Amino acid sequence: MSQPPHYNLFDSRGNHVPLGKKVGSGGEGDVYEIAPHRMDVLAKIYHRPLTEERQEKLRLMVSGCNDDLKEFAAWPLDLLHAGNNGPVCGFVMPRIIDCEPIHKVYGPSHRKESFPNADWKFLVRTAKNLAAAFYIIHKYGYVVGDVNEGNILVTKKACVRLIDCDSFQVQTHDKIFHCEVGVAQFTPPELQKSKDFKMLRTQNHDNFGLAILIFLLLFMGRHPFSGVYKGTDDMPIERAIAEHRFAFGRSAALKAMSPPPNSVGLSVVPGEVSSLFEQAFAESGIQSWGRPSANDWWNVLDALEKRLKKCPTESMHTYYTGIATCPWCTLENSSGILLFLSSDTISRIDVAAEWQKVLVIKPPGPIPEINPQKYRCLPAPLSPDIARALKFRKVLQVAAALLLIISAGLMVGPLWTGTYSTKDLAGLVPAVIAGFLLMYPGRDTAEKKRRKKEFEDARYSWRLWEKKWKAEAGDAEFTAQLGALTALKGRYETIEQEYKNALVTLQHTSRERQEKKFLENCFIDTCTSSKLGENRKATLRSFGIETAADIAPYKVMSIPGFDTAMTTELMNWRKQQENRFVFDEGKGISTSDVQGLIHTFQPKIRPVERELLIGIEKLHAIQQKIFKNRVKFQPVIEKSARDLAQAHASLSAFRLTGKIF
Template sequence: MTGRTVKGLHCDYMIGRELGRGGEGQVFEVHHNDAVVVKLYNEELSTEKAEKLKYMVEIGNDDIRAYAAWPSDIVTDLKGNTIGFVMRKLVNSVPLHMLFSPMDRKKLFPARGYNFLVHVARNLAAAFYTLHNAGLVIGDVNEGNILIDKNGMLTFIDCDSFQVYVKEEKKYYYCEVGVPRYTPPELLEMTSFENVVRTANTDVFSMAVLIFQLLFLGRHPFAGRNTSSDDIDEETAIKKHYFAYSQNNEAPKLLPPADSLEIKHLSPLLSQLFHQSFEQRSRRPITTEWIKALDQFQKEMTRCANAKMHFYPKHSETCPWCSFREKRGIVYFIDDSYLKSNPLLENIDSFVNGFQVEEITLKPHSGNYLTTGLSAATIPQQFYLYKNYTRYAKLAILLLTTGIAFITPWLIIAGVAAYFVANALLPWKNKLNRQLQKRETDYTTLKSRYAALVKTYNAPPELNVYNQLTQKLENQIKAFRELPVEFKERKKQLEEVQYNEQLEAFLKSCSLRDHNIASFGSARKQILFNNGIRNAADISRLPELRIQGIGPKNMQVLLNWQRQVCADFTYKPNDTLFSKQLHTIFLEINGNKQNLENEIRSNYQAIQQMKNHIYTKQAALEKQIAAMAAQVHQASLDSEAFRRFIQ
């Protein structure tokens, strides 16, 4: 699929890496455009669905796109058939249901407390308000098709299932899918969603369920403890208005699940809105009422004095999250308020701050050896004699050669040759040349030694050793500083392991045969059993298996069910075991700390010794260079003076 090009109304798109897939199709990156993605359908689209997508592209505006990954273009194959659409790419966003789990919240939204869930619920109501004002009805509302970013801003995905009304043609493009646990009773009672007109009122029921799940940490308003002999599943409870947290029913058949937040902790206005949304059909509270109630509730939030992540409404007598922790051992907001760091790993800087590494910066020597106040040494008297002897000999040879040539002209050539040969063999001239050569050699040798000294001064080999030692020390100090971070990270991993082990055990206790799962009767469950899928924990292995009769849509149903089951899980940390395991980690890290302290001290001492050695050697080299500079300059002057002397 990668590299395939599809045509859009505005431009062509080259398909890139697959980002995800669902029951309807796959989502792909687009080459050379990081701002958008392309959704391609698995099956051929109907004419009506293709027309719906095209109309959605036409009506898209900034208000809609603020809360929805809205189609911005349709894509077609070479025959012109619509095969998908283009939408904006959502980055750093996760499904809304990730807020329901304490561990997911800690990993994805660290330091976010209950007030953040209220904030998200408020934004959810604002999203519904904006989309309803645009004439849209979401229809298929569920916790998996809403994404949330770190700031609590929400975006709807799978927007092609929205109900869209074409006012000019008085025509509906219906939403014909839905998740039962988010579907209002009046629609659940229908045999099919085909050609069913949904309204903002039906949407508000679904929104109220999501808001309830946010405020009650994943709990569903129609799932609870059955006090009757009747078989009451979620769909039945929704149809019969069995709101598990109802305060209006004197003989309720459903009660809130054990260890769930009591509705008394909500504001009276919010409680009233939930009752109106779940216990009546004709006139549910509109989105603006929810926004107002949630804004007021957010203002009532106060921070617990005992735990920085515990926020609760002021009217509550005590912090409910602390009560869960103290009375039931349940943690809904995981932080480290009850786990104190070992003081031996605190104030790390007080040790390493005493080991400051000095960078050695050496001023380079230019290599200039010229020294003021020097002049060429006096040339010894003997060389003056050699020079005079040579001059007189040359003159005598010249006179002799000239006389021979005058007496016998044909011997003139032989005479000239004899002159040059005699001149070259003069002993005094050879002595002068040898003296010049010696002076030049002395100068060259001194200059070479001087250059080597300057090179050693400018780049002392010990400096590399010093830099290696300082780099090693910096790495040791960095490792030392990171010890508390390592301890915190390993503590987090330990907590995750304990959490996941409890969750795994809980999911294994949830047998498929003991639960009602939409579209999964006894025959399909038997297929799962035959392939080793027997409980909620086994569902995680489904993507690795290929089970005949269990396609992508069925797999999504099972994953959704597993997610619903997870909402009933409560985390009860084993503090005794945790503290014991944490102490073992601390002993290991503290051992590393002591080793690093010894290594840092030893390395720092070696660095100081090397630094002193470098400075001492540099001072000695400076003196040698200064002394040798005078020698080189003197040799240069003497050599040049003698050269001029013998010319």
């Protein structure tokens, strides 16, 4: 039986269906527009005649179509027959536009081209919508079966659409229409060794592939079973899956596995999300309903989306609020890989305008000088008794002084002439008497001690207040903050100038930049080498090699299972792509080149920006605090100075000498 001509197509109601231009082609059939003016649907026409079983399967899918399925999938809407009432040769399905394959969302290089405005929140939402799509498929009793990155599309709004739905497993109460295809990188362990996919698939099998895709989305294209294997033999992804070697899991070390370089771990997601990954990839997952369902995933991803925050350094970075610092900044800085495209400029502020705010903040100036020595105080008056006692003490002091002079005269003569003898010790008697006179406890002694205590207390209080006055009302803090801001402004301007210089350098290296840009668009997926199957391509992508630009001998050789021959093969393919490059002299600096510079300089300038903005606010706050403290403390400080001056004057009535301030 030969395939009927495409112009002889009829729908289930016997209406003629004319085809328009071909818009796609696959292994099983071609996809066409339906003429005229049917922009909402497409027609898939198979290359070969369908078996009765395949025709019956399509009839069941069309009869089971509903609004839920149409929202998430290119579901068969109607059958197409070869001739009126002839055999089924195709079907009508919804037209899905403005979509890209899901791997262009989670792969950083693809994402920068296809989804330049996507951040991690976009990836989380895509994962959530993917779970919703699987939930709907499972809700109506269908099984995807062939879960893989090629039959899932994503819109610019993170909506998910499933295609190739005619390969899904369809089951009635007495018959199963199998999904007869599969991709090893998304096939659960219990099916890995199967040579024939014509078997009963379960939703639990789908849940394994769903968990793989969600992991790829949340972890920047890293396959959960592609890591660094500590053994000496080869560890391809399908073997790692079969042996439950989850490279990011709690038991990874026991399985001789560890995550690949330049990747993040499960700590970037909440515990409930990481627990679902552990459950999905654990050995217990092979049991019936052992893996998280699509609904389980939707619930935790919906909660995660609500618990995201923006990075203070890079606005395009969003991350889980449960971790202290942005993991994407850390990963970008350590790996040099641009995970998300930044905004159009390296800076968010106009530094000249911000500096004007600094200039209008009036410096408080030197602190007003307050000194106890400037206060002239009279001693507190003495009582008559104390005054008489003090006069008597002064008489005693004069007498004691005369006795000391006499004693000195009696002792110096013999010492001078060298005739000193024991009888000359009598010369010490006047000195002893003088000592008794000076030690005589007159009635003024207590008053003197009291005034001395008042003076010492006043001096101690003054020193404390003087220190507080200089610290909190002086301009030292303001001057220091102004100096720090000036240094920050200088750092900002230096980085800004370095960025401008780098832009000039870009203009001088346009050929190299254009070639790099060209190679970044030569994706590994397009390599047709017989040595590079889909499994090895997935491994390369998991280790961050997505394009020809990523290929370097040291990178390839560091991947387990990639030897010298494979490295040479990849380098030859890169060389082939380089030979295809044609330099365009009239082409300016590309947006992605500028974005690369922005990525380099933003982490440098954004912290300076933030410090500058906070520092300006702090400078104003310091100024206000100083003015407030001067008003608040000056009366107290002046009183303390006067108290010390008065205590000093009162104590001076006893004619004490020495440094007292």
